[in-house]
Amino acid sequence: MVKAKVFLICLLVLLLITSAxxxxxxxxxxxxxxxxxxxxxxxxxxxxxxxxxxLADYYLLKMKGLGWEVTVDTFAGSWPRTEGERARKERQEAITLSVTIQPSKVTQWLHKFVEGDTSFSFTGSRPSEYFDPGW
Incomplete structure (x- = not known):
């Protein structure tokens, strides 16, 4: 009887560690x-x-294909968003990208435990590499 209990406890611990x-x-x-x-x-x-x-739609579809929840505000905070506001290298302007992604439920739980938030958020700026052809 004791061997059976020890076996079941060891099996349970092994399953928990493997799942984790x-x-x-x-x-x-x-x-x-x-x-x-x-x-x-x-x-x-x-x-x-x-x-x-x-381009934004392409990446939204790619993220939806992975099973992630994406909304219109996934790229909120990104700039510039229109061709008329395009950042140019000759003016030494920068682009800013902010992405917020809701991953799968298990990943949300672990991320909540690790970071305190359920979504992945990435933000960064870089100098634009776009040259205006008329320049």
Whole structure:
């Protein structure tokens, strides 16, 4: 009887540790994917000088494909957002990108435990690389 209890306790501990490692791996992987999407979008935005709507839609669809909750305000705080406000390199202007992503539920729980927030938030600025062809 004692051996059965010890066996069940050991099995339960093994399952808990394996589940915790799997959940942490999922958290780390989703955070790395989100960071990669942010970096790619920032590079693309830096090249064209603003957050083009078709580019934003492409990345929103990519994030939806991963099962993440995305809304219109995912890019709130990003600037410039229109072609008329495009940042130019010859004027030494900068672009700013802010991305807020709601990952999967397990990742939200772990991120709440680690960071105190349920969403991934990335913000950064870079000098624009866009040259006006008429310059």
């Amino acid at each position: 490692l799997g959940a942490y791996h999922l958290y780390a992987m989703e955070r790395a994917i989100a960071r990669g999407i942010y970096a790619d979008l920032l590079d693309d935005m830096q090249d064209i000088g603003y957050l083009e709507p078709t």
